[in-house]
Amino acid sequence: MTRNVLVIGLGLIGGSIALSCQKAPQTKIYGYDVLDKTRELAATLNIVHEVVSDVKQAASIADVIIFGTPVNVTLQWMDELKNWPLKKDVVITDTGSTKSLIMEKAKELKDIGITFIGGHPMAGSHKSGVTAARQYLFENAYYMLTPFDDEDGRQIIKLEQLLKFTLAKLVKVDAKEHDHMTAVVSHFPHIVAASLVHQLNGEKEQYPMTALLAAGGFRDITRIASSNPYIWRDITLQNRKELLDQLDVWQEEMNHVRSILENNDDQSIENYFAVAKNVRDQLPISTGAFYTTYDLYVDIPDYPGVISEVTGYLAEDNISITNIRILEAREDIFGILVISFQTSEIREQAVKCLQRRTKFEMHIA
Ligand SMILES: NC(=O)c1ccc[n+]([C@@H]2O[C@H](COP(=O)([O-])OP(=O)(O)OC[C@H]3O[C@@H](n4cnc5c(N)ncnc54)[C@H](O)[C@@H]3O)[C@@H](O)[C@H]2O)c1
Numbered sequence: 001m002t003r004n005v006l007v008i009g010l011g012l013i014g015g016s017i018a019l020s021c022q023k024a025p026q027t028k029i030y031g032y033d034v035l036d037k038t039r040e041l042a043a044t045l046n047i048v049h050e051v052v053s054d055v056k057q058a059a060s061i062a063d064v065i066i067f068g069t070p071v072n073v074t075l076q077w078m079d080e081l082k083n084w085p086l087k088k089d090v091v092i093t094d095t096g097s098t099k100s101l102i103m104e105k106a107k108e109l110k111d112i113g114i115t116f117i118g119g120h121p122m123a124g125s126h127k128s129g130v131t132a133a134r135q136y137l138f139e140n141a142y143y144m145l146t147p148f149d150d151e152d153g154r155q156i157i158k159l160e161q162l163l164k165f166t167l168a169k170l171v172k173v174d175a176k177e178h179d180h181m182t183a184v185v186s187h188f189p190h191i192v193a194a195s196l197v198h199q200l201n202g203e204k205e206q207y208p209m210t211a212l213l214a215a216g217g218f219r220d221i222t223r224i225a226s227s228n229p230y231i232w233r234d235i236t237l238q239n240r241k242e243l244l245d246q247l248d249v250w251q252e253e254m255n256h257v258r259s260i261l262e263n264n265d266d267q268s269i270e271n272y273f274a275v276a277k278n279v280r281d282q283l284p285i286s287t288g289a290f291y292t293t294y295d296l297y298v299d300i301p302d303y304p305g306v307i308s309e310v311t312g313y314l315a316e317d318n319i320s321i322t323n324i325r326i327l328e329a330r331e332d333i334f335g336i337l338v339i340s341f342q343t344s345e346i347r348e349q350a351v352k353c354l355q356r357r358t359k360f361e362m363h364i365a
């Protein structure tokens, strides 16, 4: 019997889950997104088996529904689907970065007999949208589920049997504990990254050269400041209380740093870095298959051999690529070749190399 899965929200996370769940046997993946352009791209890129525009109709035949939407949008959909004609034993889940408010709303669904099991894969990217979706995004990452304590075990197994195709490590956690832990390792760091960028921006009048000097260190610690602001607005608002607590902890930490600096306390300063290095070096940071890549979009004309021409030029300059794919390849229009590099410096070399040898238009997403 075919299992029907509906993914609502086909961006980075929804699209990636859809791609990995396509590997599940006898499973048909339907996908819906509010944006026409995203639905079109999802169809072109085969993100799902079938893109739908009537979400309610697709939900009525779904065995599993997965939300890949911003967390506040998910709350709205959860309200709306209370009135939908759903299958009796449908399992609904989400992928949102926050869980307490979502699970509070899930109680309302539970009261009318609808199963909702919260979900959150701990892998992602600062990139967003359907074109950033990757089949192996969640491989080896932790994927947290927040079922109610008295949830029907068969419903949990049904969801796990689908999500195992993400190749993630599925773990069950309490929703409140989830929000505390993710505030520490994910949400608060996003605020810190954004604040460092604001701090740099404050320099631009008096010391405009500062930005030019931002090298590996600044880039590494602020990568996540390039994330989608709408997604992070909703996460921050939903996890506001935990974030306010983290802000207190951080301010206390900064007061400590201030005092050892003011006291010129060389031993304490060295210790401060030594302890952090020791803890950081031993962190069991989960290794997803997704690493940061730097993409270059090259508009290529439609003639045979054009791809090997591009890769040939790069090879001649000894520039290695980590991935290559064609985004759009319809007759009579330019195709877009997306070439990924491991660092922005290598991508810069590639731009110069191709500018020297071709007239192709290029841009960086
Ligand atoms: N970005 C990450 O690293 C990451 C990691 C884990 C979990 N998450 C969570 O995953 C969810 C999706 O985030 P993302 O990074 O994929 O964002 P994204 O912007 O890439 O994708 C969100 C998608 O939802 C669609 N959408 C917005 N409103 C909609 C609506 N009303 N109906 C249907 N579709 C709608 C958007 O058009 C977009 O395609 C969020 O809840 C986020 O907290 C994000």
Ligand SMILES: O=C(O)C(=O)CC1(C(=O)O)C=CC(O)C=C1
Residues within 6 Å of the ligand: 096, 097, 121, 122, 123, 124, 125, 126, 127, 185, 186, 187, 224, 227
């Ligand atoms: O790697 C990134 O860019 C991410 O921000 C991924 C990240 C995180 O590690 O904070 C972001 C949000 C999540 O809900 C899970 C993972």
